[in-house]
Amino acid sequence: MENLKAYIESGVLELYVLGDLSPEEALSVEEMAAKHPEIRDELAAIEEAMEQYAYQNAIEPSADVESKLFEKLGLTDIETEANQATQSTPVYVEETRIVPLDSSSGSIKVLRYALVACVALLIVSTAALFITYNKLNDAHDQIASLNLDKQKFAGVVSKMEFENQGLENIAAMADSKEWATIRLEGQAYSPSSKMKVYWNKKDKSVLINYVAMDLPKADPKHEYQLWALVDGKPVSLGVFGSSDSTGREALVKMQAIEKAQAFAVTLEPMGGSVNPTMDKLTVMGGV
Structure with a gap:
């Protein structure tokens, strides 16, 4: 039982979950898991802990990302600018009546909707890129942290392998x-x-x-x-x-x-x- 506890605490199960063991070492872990329910439970707990860590450290985008991007792009007054452009539309004089061009129909209306659609698409794309960039940075930090943990686990496994070289002889001598x-x-x-x-x-x-x-x-x-x-x-x-x-x-x-x-x-x-x-x-x- 003490040897099984030492095996669980050695860090080799964490390396198995991270996929950092050789095929032979991974097979050895799987054989131990098949023999001992404690090993299977520990593997399941490690996998769940790593999954929870990923969820807990996920970064949600700020609620005002869209408005800030809108302001930086100078596109907050699109509707106003479109109305101003409409009001400056030239007029034709026929006898004594002034007839303005109908701004609610024709190509101006279509162009205005197309412009709004393009801006909306640009905002969505920019926001998506911003969120992706933040997630990539966070993933990079998590990978760096996991690499550090992996090095620590490797050190523990190396020490454990060294100690096990004479473990059976020491037990027999005792x-x-x-x-x-x-x-x-x-x-x-x-x-x-x-x-x-x-x-x-x-x-x-x-x-x-x-x-x-x-x-x-x-x-x-x-x-x-x-x-x-x-x-x-x-x-x-x-x-x-x-x-x-x-x-x-x-x-x-x-x-x-x-x-x-x-x-x-x-x-x-x-x-x-x-x-x-x-x-x-x-x-x-x-x-």
């Missing part, structure tokens, strides 16, 4: 009476640091756990060195890199030791030191 788990706590040099060392009581082998390791990143000129305290004297068990590197196995074997009262880690120059640098004592724990 159930075995042959292995002792030694928790190393932070010292004055780095109080928040921590890590775990596994010591086999039978064959005396020693493993360090990169999954449960939290040490400061070492610079290129230094690396960490593991020590065993044997009858009050430090014995080197080898050097290793800091926990930020995921290019190695989750469990790394160090030098074996017959007996030990405690384990400790110091920061040393590349290649290690003959004696520990005590002012760089990072973590330590008793057996």
Whole structure:
């Protein structure tokens, strides 16, 4: 159940919904969904959440878009201008009567309606372009946000894959009476640091756990060195890199030791030191 919870929280289901997994990875997710109702429910919840996000962030066009565009185009007084043009229509004199041209019929009326129709079409087209432009900008922002989230999910999945490399071995060791788990706590040099060392009581082998390791990143000129305290004297068990590197196995074997009262880690120059640098004592724990 814990492994299933970790799988759901890893971010791989979000990547599946976004379509960012390889065909093999997507098939693996579908197989997990077929076996576990919890996976199917989580996928449905993710899809619904992304759909709701899209709806909630949609931008409605302003109600006065048409009037503002009308004003900018200088077309707010079309009817008035048409009437003024009609009033300026030339007249013919016949005997003593003045006969104006009939502005309500013929080509002037048709032209006026055509002009109004053209302006209306222009307004609708401009408004549609304006709305589309706003939606494109909003879509661009959403895509940028989704890309950022996708990168975060990818980082979570990468970390999860690294941690799972030794997960089965760690679980087996926890159930075995042959292995002792030694928790190393932070010292004055780095109080928040921590890590775990596994010591086999039978064959005396020693493993360090990169999954449960939290040490400061070492610079290129230094690396960490593991020590065993044997009858009050430090014995080197080898050097290793800091926990930020995921290019190695989750469990790394160090030098074996017959007996030990405690384990400790110091920061040393590349290649290690003959004696520990005590002012760089990072973590330590008793057996």
